[in-house]
Amino acid sequence: MNQDLNKLQPYPFEKLARLKSGAQPPAGLGHIALSIGEPKHEAPQFVAEELLTHLHGLANYPTTKGLPALRQAAADWLSARFQLPPGSIDAERHVIPVNGTREALFAFAQAMVDRSADPPLVLMPNPFYQIYEGAALLAGAEPYYLNCSADNHYLPDFDAVPAPVWQRCQLIYLCSPGNPTGAVIDRATLERLIGLADRHDFIIAADECYSEIYPDEDNAPVGLLQVAAQMGRDDYRRCVVFHSLSKRSNLPGMRSGFVAGDAELIQKFLLYRTYHGSAMPPYHQAASIKAWQDETHVQHNRELYRAKFAAVLDILGDALEVTQPAAGFYLWPRTPIDDAEFARRLFAEQNVTVLPGSYLSRDAHGANPGANHVRMALVAPQDECVDAANRIKNFINSL
Numbered sequence: 001m002n003q004d005l006n007k008l009q010p011y012p013f014e015k016l017a018r019l020k021s022g023a024q025p026p027a028g029l030g031h032i033a034l035s036i037g038e039p040k041h042e043a044p045q046f047v048a049e050e051l052l053t054h055l056h057g058l059a060n061y062p063t064t065k066g067l068p069a070l071r072q073a074a075a076d077w078l079s080a081r082f083q084l085p086p087g088s089i090d091a092e093r094h095v096i097p098v099n100g101t102r103e104a105l106f107a108f109a110q111a112m113v114d115r116s117a118d119p120p121l122v123l124m125p126n127p128f129y130q131i132y133e134g135a136a137l138l139a140g141a142e143p144y145y146l147n148c149s150a151d152n153h154y155l156p157d158f159d160a161v162p163a164p165v166w167q168r169c170q171l172i173y174l175c176s177p178g179n180p181t182g183a184v185i186d187r188a189t190l191e192r193l194i195g196l197a198d199r200h201d202f203i204i205a206a207d208e209c210y211s212e213i214y215p216d217e218d219n220a221p222v223g224l225l226q227v228a229a230q231m232g233r234d235d236y237r238r239c240v241v242f243h244s245l246s247k248r249s250n251l252p253g254m255r256s257g258f259v260a261g262d263a264e265l266i267q268k269f270l271l272y273r274t275y276h277g278s279a280m281p282p283y284h285q286a287a288s289i290k291a292w293q294d295e296t297h298v299q300h301n302r303e304l305y306r307a308k309f310a311a312v313l314d315i316l317g318d319a320l321e322v323t324q325p326a327a328g329f330y331l332w333p334r335t336p337i338d339d340a341e342f343a344r345r346l347f348a349e350q351n352v353t354v355l356p357g358s359y360l361s362r363d364a365h366g367a368n369p370g371a372n373h374v375r376m377a378l379v380a381p382q383d384e385c386v387d388a389a390n391r392i393k394n395f396i397n398s399l
Helices: 003-007 012-020 045-053 055-059 068-081 101-112 130-138 163-168 187-200 224-230 263-276 282-292 296-316 339-350 382-398
Strands: 095-098 121-126 142-147 169-175 203-207 239-244 257-261 374-377
Touching: 003 130, 012 339, 045 055, 045 282, 055 282, 068 095, 068 239, 068 257, 068 282, 095 101, 095 263, 101 130, 101 169, 101 203, 101 239, 101 257, 101 263, 121 130, 121 163, 130 142, 130 169, 163 169, 163 187, 169 187, 187 203, 187 224, 224 239, 224 257, 239 263, 257 263, 296 382, 339 374, 339 382
Parallel strands: 121 142, 121 169, 169 203, 203 239
Antiparallel strands: 095 257, 239 257
Protein backbone atom coordinates (compact mmCIF):
# COMPACT_ATOMS: atom_id res chain seq x y z
CA MET A 1 0.00 0.00 0.00
CA ASN A 2 1.13 3.56 -0.72
CA GLN A 3 2.31 4.78 2.68
CA ASP A 4 1.80 8.39 1.59
CA LEU A 5 -1.93 7.81 2.08
CA ASN A 6 -1.24 7.97 5.81
CA LYS A 7 -0.12 11.59 5.41
CA LEU A 8 -3.54 12.76 4.23
CA GLN A 9 -5.53 14.73 6.78
CA PRO A 10 -9.31 14.41 7.20
CA TYR A 11 -11.21 16.41 4.60
CA PRO A 12 -12.70 19.67 5.99
CA PHE A 13 -16.28 18.43 5.66
CA GLU A 14 -15.45 15.25 7.59
CA LYS A 15 -14.12 17.43 10.42
CA LEU A 16 -17.19 19.65 10.16
CA ALA A 17 -19.51 16.65 10.51
CA ARG A 18 -17.69 15.63 13.69
CA LEU A 19 -17.88 19.19 15.02
CA LYS A 20 -21.66 19.30 14.53
CA SER A 21 -22.26 15.80 15.87
CA GLY A 22 -24.63 15.81 18.83
CA ALA A 23 -25.77 19.40 18.35
CA GLN A 24 -29.55 19.82 18.17
CA PRO A 25 -30.59 22.99 16.33
CA PRO A 26 -34.05 24.49 16.96
CA ALA A 27 -36.76 22.40 15.33
CA GLY A 28 -38.55 25.47 14.02
CA LEU A 29 -35.61 26.70 11.93
CA GLY A 30 -34.90 25.02 8.60
CA HIS A 31 -31.27 24.24 7.84
CA ILE A 32 -29.27 26.65 5.66
CA ALA A 33 -25.88 25.44 4.39
CA LEU A 34 -23.29 28.10 3.65
CA SER A 35 -20.46 25.62 4.05
CA ILE A 36 -20.14 24.01 0.61
CA GLY A 37 -19.14 25.89 -2.53
CA GLU A 38 -21.69 24.13 -4.71
CA PRO A 39 -23.53 26.56 -7.03
CA LYS A 40 -27.32 26.46 -6.64
CA HIS A 41 -28.30 28.80 -9.46
CA GLU A 42 -30.21 27.18 -12.30
CA ALA A 43 -28.09 25.39 -14.89
CA PRO A 44 -28.48 26.78 -18.44
CA GLN A 45 -31.39 25.05 -20.12
CA PHE A 46 -29.72 25.06 -23.53
CA VAL A 47 -26.78 23.11 -22.08
CA ALA A 48 -29.11 20.46 -20.61
CA GLU A 49 -30.90 20.15 -23.94
CA GLU A 50 -27.61 19.68 -25.78
CA LEU A 51 -26.59 16.98 -23.32
CA LEU A 52 -29.85 15.07 -23.86
CA THR A 53 -29.55 15.44 -27.61
CA HIS A 54 -26.19 13.66 -27.57
CA LEU A 55 -26.97 10.72 -25.29
CA HIS A 56 -26.50 8.44 -28.29
CA GLY A 57 -22.81 8.96 -27.53
CA LEU A 58 -23.17 6.29 -24.84
CA ALA A 59 -22.29 3.77 -27.55
CA ASN A 60 -18.81 5.23 -28.09
CA TYR A 61 -15.60 5.35 -26.11
CA PRO A 62 -14.45 8.97 -25.75
CA THR A 63 -10.85 9.91 -26.48
CA THR A 64 -8.71 11.33 -23.70
CA LYS A 65 -7.81 14.30 -25.86
CA GLY A 66 -11.49 15.12 -26.42
CA LEU A 67 -13.38 16.33 -29.46
CA PRO A 68 -11.52 18.86 -31.65
CA ALA A 69 -14.60 21.10 -31.46
CA LEU A 70 -14.45 21.13 -27.64
CA ARG A 71 -10.75 21.95 -27.57
CA GLN A 72 -11.38 24.73 -30.07
CA ALA A 73 -14.29 26.13 -28.05
CA ALA A 74 -12.05 26.21 -24.95
CA ALA A 75 -9.20 27.82 -26.89
CA ASP A 76 -11.53 30.44 -28.37
CA TRP A 77 -13.04 31.28 -24.99
CA LEU A 78 -9.63 31.49 -23.31
CA SER A 79 -8.24 33.72 -26.05
CA ALA A 80 -11.23 36.08 -25.99
CA ARG A 81 -11.59 36.25 -22.21
CA PHE A 82 -7.91 36.96 -21.53
CA GLN A 83 -7.05 38.90 -24.72
CA LEU A 84 -4.40 36.40 -25.82
CA PRO A 85 -2.54 36.97 -29.09
CA PRO A 86 -4.42 35.46 -32.06
CA GLY A 87 -3.29 31.91 -32.74
CA SER A 88 -1.13 31.67 -29.61
CA ILE A 89 -3.45 29.03 -28.12
CA ASP A 90 -3.50 26.09 -30.51
CA ALA A 91 -6.42 23.78 -29.68
CA GLU A 92 -4.34 20.82 -30.87
CA ARG A 93 -1.30 21.51 -28.70
CA HIS A 94 -2.29 23.68 -25.76
CA VAL A 95 -5.66 22.40 -24.47
CA ILE A 96 -6.99 19.20 -22.86
CA PRO A 97 -10.56 18.75 -21.58
CA VAL A 98 -10.86 17.37 -18.04
CA ASN A 99 -13.62 16.09 -15.77
CA GLY A 100 -13.70 19.20 -13.64
CA THR A 101 -10.67 20.98 -12.24
CA ARG A 102 -10.56 18.95 -9.02
CA GLU A 103 -9.36 15.72 -10.62
CA ALA A 104 -7.07 17.61 -12.99
CA LEU A 105 -5.42 19.64 -10.23
CA PHE A 106 -4.73 16.42 -8.34
CA ALA A 107 -3.50 14.47 -11.35
CA PHE A 108 -1.26 17.28 -12.55
CA ALA A 109 1.12 16.93 -9.60
CA GLN A 110 1.34 13.16 -10.15
CA ALA A 111 2.52 13.80 -13.70
CA MET A 112 4.82 16.77 -13.05
CA VAL A 113 6.68 16.11 -9.78
CA ASP A 114 10.12 14.50 -10.13
CA ARG A 115 10.33 12.13 -7.18
CA SER A 116 14.08 11.72 -7.57
CA ALA A 117 14.67 15.19 -6.11
CA ASP A 118 15.52 15.27 -2.39
CA PRO A 119 12.80 16.11 -1.41
CA PRO A 120 10.72 18.07 -3.94
CA LEU A 121 8.59 20.96 -2.72
CA VAL A 122 5.11 21.94 -3.91
CA LEU A 123 4.11 25.44 -2.82
CA MET A 124 0.49 26.42 -2.16
CA PRO A 125 -1.53 29.21 -0.53
CA ASN A 126 -2.58 28.77 3.09
CA PRO A 127 -5.61 28.55 3.56
CA PHE A 128 -6.12 26.40 0.51
CA TYR A 129 -8.23 23.95 -1.46
CA GLN A 130 -7.24 20.64 0.13
CA ILE A 131 -6.68 18.94 -3.21
CA TYR A 132 -3.38 20.83 -3.56
CA GLU A 133 -1.99 19.31 -0.37
CA GLY A 134 -3.19 15.80 -1.14
CA ALA A 135 -1.79 16.01 -4.66
CA ALA A 136 1.61 17.06 -3.36
CA LEU A 137 1.79 14.33 -0.72
CA LEU A 138 0.73 11.53 -3.04
CA ALA A 139 3.20 12.73 -5.68
CA GLY A 140 5.98 12.19 -3.13
CA ALA A 141 6.52 15.90 -2.50
CA GLU A 142 6.50 18.05 0.60
CA PRO A 143 3.91 20.85 0.82
CA TYR A 144 5.21 24.33 1.59
CA TYR A 145 2.53 26.72 2.80
CA LEU A 146 2.33 30.39 1.85
CA ASN A 147 0.35 32.11 4.59
CA CYS A 148 -2.37 34.45 3.31
CA SER A 149 -3.63 36.81 6.01
CA ALA A 150 -5.05 40.29 6.32
CA ASP A 151 -1.48 41.58 6.72
CA ASN A 152 -0.70 40.62 3.10
CA HIS A 153 -4.22 41.22 1.74
CA TYR A 154 -4.90 37.46 1.81
CA LEU A 155 -2.38 36.87 -0.98
CA PRO A 156 0.85 34.83 -1.01
CA ASP A 157 3.92 36.96 -0.35
CA PHE A 158 6.36 35.56 -2.89
CA ASP A 159 9.06 38.05 -1.91
CA ALA A 160 9.16 36.53 1.60
CA VAL A 161 9.93 33.00 0.34
CA PRO A 162 13.58 32.05 1.04
CA ALA A 163 15.79 31.32 -1.97
CA PRO A 164 16.46 27.70 -0.87
CA VAL A 165 12.70 27.06 -0.98
CA TRP A 166 12.46 28.34 -4.55
CA GLN A 167 15.43 26.16 -5.47
CA ARG A 168 13.60 23.04 -4.25
CA CYS A 169 10.24 24.10 -5.65
CA GLN A 170 9.02 22.02 -8.59
CA LEU A 171 5.40 23.17 -8.70
CA ILE A 172 3.37 26.00 -7.23
CA TYR A 173 -0.41 26.01 -7.01
CA LEU A 174 -2.12 29.38 -7.31
CA CYS A 175 -5.79 30.04 -6.64
CA SER A 176 -6.89 33.38 -8.01
CA PRO A 177 -9.57 34.43 -7.32
CA GLY A 178 -8.86 32.71 -4.03
CA ASN A 179 -10.76 30.02 -2.19
CA PRO A 180 -11.76 30.92 0.51
CA THR A 181 -10.66 34.57 0.56
CA GLY A 182 -11.76 35.85 -2.87
CA ALA A 183 -8.44 37.71 -3.22
CA VAL A 184 -7.13 38.29 -6.75
CA ILE A 185 -3.43 38.23 -7.62
CA ASP A 186 -2.52 41.28 -9.67
CA ARG A 187 -0.53 41.55 -12.89
CA ALA A 188 2.73 42.75 -11.31
CA THR A 189 2.78 39.88 -8.81
CA LEU A 190 2.20 37.31 -11.55
CA GLU A 191 5.03 38.86 -13.56
CA ARG A 192 7.38 38.43 -10.58
CA LEU A 193 6.28 34.84 -10.12
CA ILE A 194 6.86 34.00 -13.79
CA GLY A 195 10.34 35.48 -13.44
CA LEU A 196 10.97 33.30 -10.38
CA ALA A 197 9.78 30.23 -12.30
CA ASP A 198 12.27 31.00 -15.06
CA ARG A 199 15.09 31.49 -12.56
CA HIS A 200 14.41 28.38 -10.49
CA ASP A 201 12.76 26.13 -13.10
CA PHE A 202 9.38 25.32 -11.54
CA ILE A 203 5.86 25.02 -12.96
CA ILE A 204 2.98 27.38 -12.15
CA ALA A 205 -0.42 25.67 -11.92
CA ALA A 206 -3.08 28.38 -11.73
CA ASP A 207 -6.51 27.30 -10.49
CA GLU A 208 -8.75 29.96 -12.05
CA CYS A 209 -12.11 28.25 -11.56
CA TYR A 210 -13.62 31.35 -9.85
CA SER A 211 -12.42 33.78 -12.53
CA GLU A 212 -15.90 34.43 -13.94
CA ILE A 213 -17.57 35.52 -10.70
CA TYR A 214 -16.67 39.14 -9.97
CA PRO A 215 -18.57 42.30 -8.96
CA ASP A 216 -17.41 44.81 -11.61
CA GLU A 217 -18.17 44.00 -15.26
CA ASP A 218 -15.35 46.34 -16.29
CA ASN A 219 -12.74 44.80 -14.00
CA ALA A 220 -12.44 41.06 -14.62
CA PRO A 221 -9.68 39.22 -12.75
CA VAL A 222 -6.43 38.92 -14.66
CA GLY A 223 -5.22 35.43 -15.65
CA LEU A 224 -1.80 33.75 -15.67
CA LEU A 225 -1.67 33.20 -19.44
CA GLN A 226 -2.84 36.77 -19.99
CA VAL A 227 0.12 38.11 -18.03
CA ALA A 228 2.54 35.71 -19.72
CA ALA A 229 1.38 36.89 -23.14
CA GLN A 230 1.71 40.55 -22.13
CA MET A 231 5.32 39.76 -21.17
CA GLY A 232 5.89 38.49 -24.72
CA ARG A 233 5.87 34.87 -23.60
CA ASP A 234 3.19 33.50 -25.88
CA ASP A 235 4.73 30.03 -25.67
CA TYR A 236 3.33 30.07 -22.07
CA ARG A 237 6.39 28.19 -20.87
CA ARG A 238 6.03 26.81 -17.32
CA CYS A 239 2.47 28.20 -17.13
CA VAL A 240 -0.69 26.06 -16.97
CA VAL A 241 -4.23 27.19 -16.12
CA PHE A 242 -7.28 25.23 -14.97
CA HIS A 243 -10.83 26.36 -15.85
CA SER A 244 -14.21 24.85 -15.10
CA LEU A 245 -17.89 25.12 -15.99
CA SER A 246 -18.93 24.30 -12.41
CA LYS A 247 -18.91 27.84 -11.04
CA ARG A 248 -18.99 29.80 -14.31
CA SER A 249 -22.07 28.02 -15.69
CA ASN A 250 -23.64 26.40 -12.58
CA LEU A 251 -22.80 22.91 -13.87
CA PRO A 252 -21.00 21.20 -10.97
CA GLY A 253 -22.69 17.89 -11.72
CA MET A 254 -21.43 17.77 -15.29
CA ARG A 255 -17.76 17.69 -14.20
CA SER A 256 -16.37 19.62 -17.13
CA GLY A 257 -13.35 21.85 -17.47
CA PHE A 258 -10.06 22.16 -19.31
CA VAL A 259 -6.33 22.60 -18.76
CA ALA A 260 -4.31 24.87 -21.04
CA GLY A 261 -0.84 26.34 -21.39
CA ASP A 262 2.73 25.21 -22.05
CA ALA A 263 2.49 22.74 -24.96
CA GLU A 264 5.29 20.53 -23.65
CA LEU A 265 3.66 20.16 -20.25
CA ILE A 266 0.24 19.58 -21.85
CA GLN A 267 1.73 16.81 -23.99
CA LYS A 268 3.16 15.06 -20.93
CA PHE A 269 -0.08 15.52 -19.00
CA LEU A 270 -2.01 14.01 -21.91
CA LEU A 271 0.29 10.97 -21.79
CA TYR A 272 -0.43 10.58 -18.08
CA ARG A 273 -4.17 10.94 -18.60
CA THR A 274 -4.17 8.41 -21.43
CA TYR A 275 -3.02 5.80 -18.91
CA HIS A 276 -5.15 7.25 -16.12
CA GLY A 277 -8.31 6.63 -18.18
CA SER A 278 -10.18 9.84 -17.40
CA ALA A 279 -11.81 10.81 -20.69
CA MET A 280 -14.90 13.05 -20.64
CA PRO A 281 -18.15 11.39 -21.86
CA PRO A 282 -19.08 12.45 -25.42
CA TYR A 283 -22.43 13.96 -24.39
CA HIS A 284 -20.71 16.08 -21.72
CA GLN A 285 -18.29 17.27 -24.36
CA ALA A 286 -21.11 18.31 -26.71
CA ALA A 287 -22.89 20.20 -23.93
CA SER A 288 -19.63 21.84 -22.83
CA ILE A 289 -19.06 23.28 -26.29
CA LYS A 290 -22.35 25.16 -26.03
CA ALA A 291 -21.54 26.41 -22.53
CA TRP A 292 -18.12 27.80 -23.46
CA GLN A 293 -19.62 29.56 -26.50
CA ASP A 294 -22.19 31.58 -24.52
CA GLU A 295 -21.56 34.53 -22.18
CA THR A 296 -25.12 35.73 -21.57
CA HIS A 297 -25.85 33.15 -18.88
CA VAL A 298 -22.49 33.93 -17.21
CA GLN A 299 -23.30 37.63 -16.99
CA HIS A 300 -26.69 36.80 -15.49
CA ASN A 301 -24.95 34.57 -12.96
CA ARG A 302 -22.78 37.48 -11.86
CA GLU A 303 -25.86 39.66 -11.45
CA LEU A 304 -27.37 37.12 -9.05
CA TYR A 305 -24.20 37.04 -6.95
CA ARG A 306 -23.94 40.84 -6.88
CA ALA A 307 -27.47 41.08 -5.51
CA LYS A 308 -26.76 38.47 -2.83
CA PHE A 309 -23.53 40.08 -1.69
CA ALA A 310 -25.23 43.48 -1.43
CA ALA A 311 -28.13 42.09 0.60
CA VAL A 312 -26.01 39.97 2.95
CA LEU A 313 -23.34 42.60 3.56
CA ASP A 314 -26.05 45.16 4.32
CA ILE A 315 -27.12 42.90 7.21
CA LEU A 316 -23.72 41.67 8.42
CA GLY A 317 -21.59 44.72 7.76
CA ASP A 318 -22.01 46.18 11.25
CA ALA A 319 -22.05 42.82 13.03
CA LEU A 320 -18.95 41.08 11.67
CA GLU A 321 -15.54 42.13 10.44
CA VAL A 322 -16.26 41.33 6.80
CA THR A 323 -15.83 42.96 3.39
CA GLN A 324 -16.87 42.35 -0.20
CA PRO A 325 -14.32 39.99 -1.82
CA ALA A 326 -12.57 40.97 -5.03
CA ALA A 327 -14.14 37.94 -6.74
CA GLY A 328 -15.68 34.52 -6.12
CA PHE A 329 -18.77 33.69 -4.07
CA TYR A 330 -17.32 33.34 -0.56
CA LEU A 331 -17.31 35.64 2.44
CA TRP A 332 -14.31 35.29 4.76
CA PRO A 333 -15.23 37.14 7.96
CA ARG A 334 -13.26 37.24 11.18
CA THR A 335 -15.08 35.65 14.11
CA PRO A 336 -15.42 37.22 17.56
CA ILE A 337 -14.72 33.82 19.15
CA ASP A 338 -12.79 30.70 18.10
CA ASP A 339 -13.86 29.74 14.57
CA ALA A 340 -14.76 26.12 15.37
CA GLU A 341 -16.77 27.19 18.43
CA PHE A 342 -18.46 29.86 16.31
CA ALA A 343 -19.46 27.27 13.68
CA ARG A 344 -20.74 24.73 16.17
CA ARG A 345 -22.76 27.22 18.20
CA LEU A 346 -24.17 28.89 15.08
CA PHE A 347 -25.43 25.50 13.92
CA ALA A 348 -26.76 24.52 17.33
CA GLU A 349 -28.56 27.83 17.93
CA GLN A 350 -29.55 28.98 14.43
CA ASN A 351 -29.31 25.86 12.18
CA VAL A 352 -26.88 27.61 9.83
CA THR A 353 -23.73 25.76 8.75
CA VAL A 354 -20.49 27.58 7.95
CA LEU A 355 -17.00 26.14 7.61
CA PRO A 356 -14.32 26.96 10.22
CA GLY A 357 -11.37 28.67 8.57
CA SER A 358 -8.86 26.62 10.52
CA TYR A 359 -10.18 23.53 8.72
CA LEU A 360 -8.96 25.03 5.44
CA SER A 361 -5.45 25.87 6.59
CA ARG A 362 -2.40 24.52 8.39
CA ASP A 363 -0.15 25.77 11.16
CA ALA A 364 2.82 27.21 9.27
CA HIS A 365 5.56 29.73 10.04
CA GLY A 366 4.20 30.24 13.54
CA ALA A 367 0.58 30.91 12.62
CA ASN A 368 -2.64 29.41 11.29
CA PRO A 369 -4.01 32.03 8.88
CA GLY A 370 -7.46 30.43 8.79
CA ALA A 371 -7.97 30.67 12.54
CA ASN A 372 -10.75 33.00 13.72
CA HIS A 373 -12.32 33.08 10.27
CA VAL A 374 -15.20 31.16 8.76
CA ARG A 375 -16.05 30.55 5.12
CA MET A 376 -19.57 31.40 3.98
CA ALA A 377 -20.56 30.33 0.48
CA LEU A 378 -23.33 32.57 -0.88
CA VAL A 379 -24.56 29.88 -3.26
CA ALA A 380 -28.11 29.38 -1.97
CA PRO A 381 -31.02 31.44 -3.36
CA GLN A 382 -31.04 35.05 -2.19
CA ASP A 383 -33.91 34.64 0.26
CA GLU A 384 -32.04 31.83 2.02
CA CYS A 385 -28.83 33.87 2.12
CA VAL A 386 -30.71 36.81 3.63
CA ASP A 387 -32.39 34.53 6.18
CA ALA A 388 -28.99 33.08 7.08
CA ALA A 389 -27.47 36.55 7.45
CA ASN A 390 -30.21 37.62 9.85
CA ARG A 391 -29.75 34.46 11.91
CA ILE A 392 -25.98 35.01 12.00
CA LYS A 393 -26.51 38.58 13.18
CA ASN A 394 -28.90 37.39 15.89
CA PHE A 395 -26.35 34.81 16.98
CA ILE A 396 -23.57 37.40 17.19
CA ASN A 397 -25.78 39.75 19.17
CA SER A 398 -26.39 36.93 21.65
CA LEU A 399 -22.70 36.36 22.34
